[in-house]
Amino acid sequence: MRRRGVALGSVAILATTVVFVVPFVFVLLTASKTQQDALDLDFSLPTEWALLENVRTVLATNDGQLVRAFWNSTVLTVVAVAIMTVLAAMVGYVVQRRRSRWNPVVDALVLAGLIIPPAVVPTIWVLQGIGLFKTMAGLIAVHVAFGLSFCILLFRAFVATIPRELDEAALIDGAGPSRLFFSVIFPLLRAVIVTVVVVQAVTVFNDFTYALYFLPGAENATVQLTLYNYQSQGLNQWNLLFADVLLITIPPLIMYVFFNRQIVAGMTSGAVKG
Amino acid sequence: MTLVRPALEGATERPARRQTRRAGARSPYPTWFFLPAGVFYLVLFVVPTGASFWFALTRWNLFSAEFVGLANFQQFFREPALVKGFVNTFVYAFLTSGAKVVLGLALAVLLTSQIIARGWLRSVVFFPVLVSTIGVGVMFKVLLDPFDGAVNTVLSWVGVTGPGWLTDPSLALFSVALVDVWKGVGLATLIYIAGLVAIPQEYYEAARVDGANAWQNFRSITLPLVRPATVTVVLLSLIGGLRSFDLIWTMTRGGPGFSSDVIGSVIYKQYQAGFYGLSTAGNVVLFVVIALIIFPLSRWLNRKEVTL
Numbered sequence: 001m002r003r004r005g006v007a008l009g010s011v012a013i014l015a016t017t018v019v020f021v022v023p024f025v026f027v028l029l030t031a032s033k034t035q036q037d038a039l040d041l042d043f044s045l046p047t048e049w050a051l052l053e054n055v056r057t058v059l060a061t062n063d064g065q066l067v068r069a070f071w072n073s074t075v076l077t078v079v080a081v082a083i084m085t086v087l088a089a090m091v092g093y094v095v096q097r098r099r100s101r102w103n104p105v106v107d108a109l110v111l112a113g114l115i116i117p118p119a120v121v122p123t124i125w126v127l128q129g130i131g132l133f134k135t136m137a138g139l140i141a142v143h144v145a146f147g148l149s150f151c152i153l154l155f156r157a158f159v160a161t162i163p164r165e166l167d168e169a170a171l172i173d174g175a176g177p178s179r180l181f182f183s184v185i186f187p188l189l190r191a192v193i194v195t196v197v198v199v200q201a202v203t204v205f206n207d208f209t210y211a212l213y214f215l216p217g218a219e220n221a222t223v224q225l226t227l228y229n230y231q232s233q234g235l236n237q238w239n240l241l242f243a244d245v246l247l248i249t250i251p252p253l254i255m256y257v258f259f260n261r262q263i264v265a266g267m268t269s270g271a272v273k274g
Numbered sequence: 275m276t277l278v279r280p281a282l283e284g285a286t287e288r289p290a291r292r293q294t295r296r297a298g299a300r301s302p303y304p305t306w307f308f309l310p311a312g313v314f315y316l317v318l319f320v321v322p323t324g325a326s327f328w329f330a331l332t333r334w335n336l337f338s339a340e341f342v343g344l345a346n347f348q349q350f351f352r353e354p355a356l357v358k359g360f361v362n363t364f365v366y367a368f369l370t371s372g373a374k375v376v377l378g379l380a381l382a383v384l385l386t387s388q389i390i391a392r393g394w395l396r397s398v399v400f401f402p403v404l405v406s407t408i409g410v411g412v413m414f415k416v417l418l419d420p421f422d423g424a425v426n427t428v429l430s431w432v433g434v435t436g437p438g439w440l441t442d443p444s445l446a447l448f449s450v451a452l453v454d455v456w457k458g459v460g461l462a463t464l465i466y467i468a469g470l471v472a473i474p475q476e477y478y479e480a481a482r483v484d485g486a487n488a489w490q491n492f493r494s495i496t497l498p499l500v501r502p503a504t505v506t507v508v509l510l511s512l513i514g515g516l517r518s519f520d521l522i523w524t525m526t527r528g529g530p531g532f533s534s535d536v537i538g539s540v541i542y543k544q545y546q547a548g549f550y551g552l553s554t555a556g557n558v559v560l561f562v563v564i565a566l567i568i569f570p571l572s573r574w575l576n577r578k579e580v581t582l
Contacts, residue, residue: 009389019456020398023413026424030416041422087311098303106308113319115568117517119326119557120541121550125336126322145318148311167302177304206406208520213545224408228524231412238416245409252404260397263404267461268468 027249031055031242038239054243066244069226076136076222077204080143085196088148092155093185097167106152113149118142120213127214139215139222143204151196154269158192159185198259199266202252223248323561330555335548346555359528359535360559366451366522366536367515373455374511375504378462383496385463386470396467400460407457411524414453415440443533446526450534454521458514462507469503470496505575509568516564537563 022043030038031054033046059066095106123142124133132138162185170184208224215222221229227244256263330346332339350356385396402410417424418439426436439449477495486494519538522528528535528543535543537560544553 006390008384008387009391009395012384012389012395013391016395016398020402023417026417027413041416041419041424042427043424083314087314090307091311094303094305094307098301100305102305102308109315109320113315115513115564116323117538117557117560117564118319119322119554119561121334121336121545121554121557122322122325122329123318125325125329126318128336130317141314142318145314148315152311171302177302180302181307202404206404206408208406208408208524212542224406227406227408227412231408231415231524241412242416245412249405249409252406253401256397256401256404264400264464267403268465 024249027242027245030238031246033239035237035239038242039236041238050239051243054239055247058240058243058247061240065221066223066226066247069221069223070247072136072220073205073222073224076140076143077201080140080147080204081197081200083140084144084147084151084200085193087144088151088196089155089186089189089193090181091148092152093159093181095152096156096159097164110149110152113146114153118146124213134215134217136215136220139211142210142214143207146210147200147203151200154192154196154266155189157269158189162188194259195262195266198255198262202255202263205251326554326557326561329551330558332551334551334554336550339551342551346552347559349552350555350559355532355535356540356556358532359537359540362447362534363516363518363536363538363560363563366447366454366518367512369448369451370454370458370515370518371508371511373451374459374462375507377455377459378466378507379500379504381459381463382466382470383492386467396464399463402457403460405457407520408524410453410457411521414456415525418449418453440526441530443530446530446534450522450525453525454515454518457521458511462511465507465510466500466503469500473499505572508575509572512571513564513568516560516567 026043028051029043029046030041032049032051033054034048034050037046037048091106095103127133127138127142132141166184166188167180170180175184206224207222208228211222211225212228215225227241227248230241230244329339331341331343333342333345334340351360381399385392385399389395418426420426420436420438420441423436423439425439429436437445440446473496477499478491481491481495517538518536519542522534522536522539523542526534528539537556541553541556541560544550544556
């Protein structure tokens with residue numbers, strides 16, 4: 001059994017390495033080449049390592065557009081995820097704790113939010129009506145609206161594990177509803193908050209579609225949009241294009257290294273319960 | 275991400291009600307907690323979705339909308355380019371979803387068995403899920419280049435002339451679907467792993483006593499008991515597949531011609547061209563398609579109880 005495991009494991013390692021790792025190695029190698037060298041698009045070691053230089057060039061392109069884009073993406077991710085986490089926690093908490101005629105409504109809306117594709121042009125129409133089209137605030141609001149469902153689902157399930165006795169003790173001590181939630185319950189949600197934040201941060205950071213629709217134009221782009229714009233220009237600077245790919249892959253990679261378990265927990269929740 | 279059925283809370287119902295009565299309107303769980311989230315959701319999701327049913331019936335430029343009845347839908351189902359997108363959506367969704375189920379389960383069985391480097395393999399398979407779709411699209415567009423691409427170079431070593439993965443109209447959609455599977459199979463695998471480790475080992479021990487072989491184990495124990503995971507994978511990947519836009523748009527822009535268009539890319543193209551009514555009609559079609567497939571399917575999949 002043990003030897004078979006080793007043999008099978010070796011084959012599996014080889015196959016998955018070829019299929020899943022080699023493309024990333026290719027990105028790294030191409031990003032390290034000089035422009036002339038990268039034109040062949042072949043899988044080879046660069047004759048001259050120019051990774052740092054390429055990264056510097058990419059960051060400096062268009063007066064540091066990518067740097068601004070990184071800043072924009074960071075703001076977008078942090079603000080959108082913070083808002084949706086707090087708001088979703090409030091909803092998940094009350095839905096779980098109190099049985100009211102609102103619950104079926106909330107359930108239906110959450111389910112709808114998970115399944116139904118957003119109607120893009122009418123959303124633009126609404127954003128324009130409230131003066132938020134093509135603004136960062138608008139994109140943040142859109143992400144909050146579209147991300148709530150998933151967060152509510154996770155919070156609701158987790159709140160069920162917090163004993164009600166805690167609520168009662170806090171109420172007897174004279175805490176009001178807001179105090180009860182924000183000082184007692186919210187800190188106890190830490191485990192699921194981490195999961196929600198990490199999963200949604202990766203989602204928002206990687207989003208391309210909504211940025212394309214709701215934040216068009218090169219001026220205040222997100223990182224995904226800058227990559228798209230570079231690609232659309234159809235230049236033959238593969239080394240720079242791939243240096244860009246490399247740069248925007250680093251934040252999710254860091255997330256994965258540190259929050260591996262939370263990401264997996266968040267993305268696979270529901271697999272067992274059905 | 276998940277489609278968990280809300281749990282029943284019969285046990286917790288009583289104290290809450292007693293409290294509500296005693297405290298009158300001032301429950302410790304105020305309804306206004308729904309309000310902030312509700313505003314975002316209502317304004318940016320419910321209202322646009324509702325409005326789309328009206329705007330789909332109009333010729334529209336964001337400022338004035340002229341009612342044209344079902345003309346947009348007629349156009350949607352008459353113009354060959356748009357019909358192609360409609361059909362492709364189903365092909366793409368079912369193909370990717372099926373592949374993710376089969377490959378995800380196979381990988382999960384492999385990665386829960388006694389093999390070396392399990393942790394490493396799980397990470398490697400899962401990582402593409404976290405890479406941005408644009409990044410993956412750019413990467414594979416180069417790898418699948420018909421002349422210089424690494425894939426065709428490797429194929430030429432073994433004497434095969436690789437096809438024009440993304441330039442051959444009959445192949446482009448399938449190539450993108452393949453990349454979609456590459457990117458998404460890690461999630462399916464993880465969901466299956468979570469399902470597999472939840473199966474009690476006693477079943478396998480009992481089966482061993484009865485002399486079952488590996489295949490019988492798989493058919494009679496693993497497959498039925500991993501069903502909740504299958505339901506999740508099928509629903510998630512079908513929803514994702516039907517809604518797909520970004521990968522296709524990055525890799526082919528729906529081309530060559532309109533051979534790899536899906537509803538998602540048609541919506542964007544019509545939006546770009548300024549046909550907002552037609553674009554919104556595409557949204558409504560997508561809405562109806564997803565609702566007609568997902569709701570009955572999820573009910574059917576969730577109803578069937580596992581009997582062993």
